[in-house]
């Protein structure tokens with residue numbers, strides 16, 4: 071399956087995920103990645119999944135009365151690596167009036183073709199965890215061909231060309247990019263990009279690629295947001311719509327877990343299921359070896375077991 075969820079997104083509400091990659095493909099290897107380590111980094115764009123396969127699944131979702139706040143192109147890695155990204159945005163907009171969001175790590179915004187392909191999206195959400203080369207390398211561990219200067223220039227070019235909404239995310243990791251100097255450098259650069267509507271400060275909330283990628287406390291996140299100025303906000307709790315899963319509870323849960331670890335409570339909140347239904351489905355998936363339970367940050371997460 072190439073669509074998953076809807077999943078609870080603290081930034082978008084209820085988000086129906088579209089995965090144009092099918093398995094993890096990324097040009098970064100972020101220490102906090104929810105999908106685990108990127109074993110083979112790639113920075114080459116190619117066709118991973120035919121657009122028609124994805125559109126067929128999306129049509130089925132909406133034909134069955136599926137509800138979502140956003141259709142979000144993200145999935146198992148970096149979606150701008152998909153050569154059919156622009157076509158996908160155009161085709162999704164033909165079948166739904168729900169806003170289309172694209173979550174990207176921004177590395178390929180230096181490519182004018184990628185910027186053109188994003189023009190029809192309603193929201194583009196680039197992440198940019200550091201504006202200092204040594205920290206960028208430590209936190210994001212980029213493919214060898216990626217240079218931070220190009221990434222920043224690509225973001226600047228995109229911000230001046232794009233007419234939709236840009237919400238930039240900074241993922242803060244304890245002891246890595248949570249210093250005043252990190253945020254002041256980010257502010258210096260981002261102040262030259264007034265078209266970025268929001269700067270969203272986030273931290274590690276799910277299981278991650280490296281055990282040392284620890285979250286930052288709420289108070290510190292708020293201090294960092296203040297350093298960035300009025301466009302900055304700390305990402306809060308999920309506040310989206312609730313759906314009612316019609317059928318295939320186990321499949322729906324499994325597809326969502328392939329893309330991110332989730333708690334049982336999150337499934338209850340987004341799928342309109344009661345506690346027992348969720349516990350039964352997760353119990354079956356754990357017993358079958360498809361899913362494992364992992365304790366992180368005071369919560370029990372369920373994670374796809376590859």
Ligand code: SF4
Pocket residue numbers: 096097098099100102103104105108146147148175
């Ligand atoms: S967090 Fe995103 S950009 Fe970073 S390695 Fe994972 S998929 Fe790639």
